[in-house]
């Protein structure tokens with residue numbers, strides 16, 4: 001396999017998956033991050049969000065560039081996984097107290113905490129932890145009324161919202177009502193890496209486009225046509241979708257008034273209202289992609305480990321160095337993977353370094369000084385392997 005010298009361009013933050021972050025790794029970026037911000041709309045009177053179907057608007061974030069010679073099958077595996085976290089990641093969340101318009105009442109915060117607990121209660125390998133320092137948080141939550149409900153999707157939160165004074169999630173209405181509780185579950189679904197289900201190309205929805213634009217450009221949403229197309233009518237690239245069917249009860253599905261959907265024709269005359277809460281498909285999907293992690297074998301220097309997993313699966317290894325020195329951890333073989341190294345601090349894995357080689361001819365590689373007496377965990381999620389089982393992970 002041809003291995004070319006790695007360019008620094010391949011190492012920019014957009015290619016990284018980060019769990020816990022250190023303040024020094026936050027760099028204010030100009031460009032992509034700034035462009036993908038949501039512009040809040042301010043409304044004086046609070047409309048009735050439940051009867052008027054206020055909906056979530058995810059910020060637009062550009063797709064990561066991928067080599068043009070990557071074939072469609074390989075590309076589809078990369079695109080369906082790249083925004084999601086490596087399993088076992090601890091997603092730290094923070095509630096803003098200032099500016100005061102972002103501050104939420106305790107009851108609002110409790111509702112969001114309960115929604116995190118509900119996702120975690122499914123038995124998934126992702127962890128959620130509330131922190132009191134925005135520098136520590138991948139998910140930074142505001143409760144600005146009238147500014148809509150939205151969240152970055154998965155790793156977009158660290159790749160496109162790296163400024164710790166920025167929100168990555170906002171709740172623009174009361175989240176203690178039944179509808180609001182579903183909103184909290186929905187936004188956390190985005191934070192875990194899930195897109196909108198009504199944009200699933202397998203849904204086969206044909207929109208009554210003018211009616212959709214008229215509806216969502218009015219209160220309480222007041223969206224621009226661009227936001228409406230981005231969040232509703234744009235079909236998600238089939239490559240980004242897991243599974244083959246449409247789950248109209250998904251927590252990631254909006255409600256739609258009768259008449260907004262032209263096909264299936266039944267929704268010309270009746271409202272599409274997803275069943276409340278997480279659907280069975282939601283639960284199955286997240287448990288499959290983020291299963292519980294039980295046994296973590298040890299990775300020792302100079303002992304290669306075969307990577308015998310399928311696309312989307314992950315291996316996890318514990319590293320307990322017997323000497324303090326610089327180590328290199330690398331995959332070998334024709335495959336795409338994301339590798340993330342964590343240090344266990346007081347029982348919590350903290351992000352140290354990540355490398356995503358997907359869509360390139362390179363291999364994932366981390367070179368870092370590790371210390372005797374400390375514990376580290378390396379996680380490798382496979383996107384694609386040219387020959388399944390022929391990949392190897394090694395540390396030296």
Ligand SMILES: [Zn+2]
Pocket residue numbers: 056057058186190196
């Ligand atoms: Zn949404």
